[in-house]
Amino acid sequence: MGYETKLLLFPFSPLLALGCTVKYSGYLGNWNNLFCSNESSKYPRLMKLGKDITLWGLEIGLLSMTKGETALFVLRPEYAYGQRGCPPSIPPNTTVLFKVELLDFIDSEECDAFFELTYEQQDRHPLEKVLKVAATEREFGNYFFYKQRFKIAKSRYKRALSILGRSSSSKAEQSQINASKLLLFLNLSLTYLKMERADRALKYGELALEMDQGNAKALFRCGQVGK
Structure with a gap:
């Protein structure tokens, strides 16, 4: 090297x-x-x-x-x-x-600054910025997940979800929000499985299925809970 x-x-x-x-x-x-x-x-x-x-x-x-x-x-x-x-x-x-x-x-500088804002201030930011912050938080969650630090990963995923409840002005925007939330629901479902919290794993698996009824990962997660 x-x-x-x-x-x-x-x-x-x-x-x-x-x-x-x-x-x-x-x-x-x-x-x-x-x-x-x-x-x-x-x-x-x-x-x-x-x-x-x-x-x-x-x-x-x-x-x-x-x-x-x-x-x-x-x-x-x-x-x-x-x-x-x-x-x-x-x-x-x-x-x-x-x-x-x-x-x-x-x-994480941009994320840290964003989460210091009030809800009203966050809501005034363009959707592109919100989605970027949520994606970065999910990356942090993924990092900790693969380190098997599941509680920290769960917190990062939920932190990302907390900013995705805003109302959208168009179907295109709502589609982007839903795509971001779907990834987080799937990640949370798997994380709770690793934490042996079947009830929570099922909850997030079902939330993923509400957004995408045929999602293979969500169906698999829910199936794992039922075993």
Whole structure:
């Protein structure tokens, strides 16, 4: 696997709501002195820049990368642990090196800002924006589902549903809303099955069937509940 060595010439404000999954290894001074790594993790957890990842240089570096890219970063002390270091692992004024692979990312900044609005303010946004926020929330739900963190996935799916109750001005708009809700109903039905909540799984399976009577996934979900 090839790595690109990046030179970061200027700092900029990171998107603190950017969630990403990365594989990384950190080294002190040279590439033989490993001090931290998650390379052995098969499924690295989702981390937020500015919260879980707080090294300024690493934040900037990750924001310069694209999904699937690998890179090597050399971070001077002012971009890493500073004059004090991080005893006992990191001595003062230490240059650190990071090998990073960006596996995936989801930008939740727009979602977080949207959910801070009142219901009336949300309702004034164009449908396109609402659908985008709902889709991003569903992506977060999918991420946590595949990590088998079903309670968090369920909450994300329901958060997306909470903004899809608006009245539509046309059949075309209603069709878009229904398509988004259908995916969420199916996801919630499967999530509740995984949580062994048959009653809730059936509820959302039936809601999906109300929108699409012949939906194979919804029929299958309801059939699983009946076993």
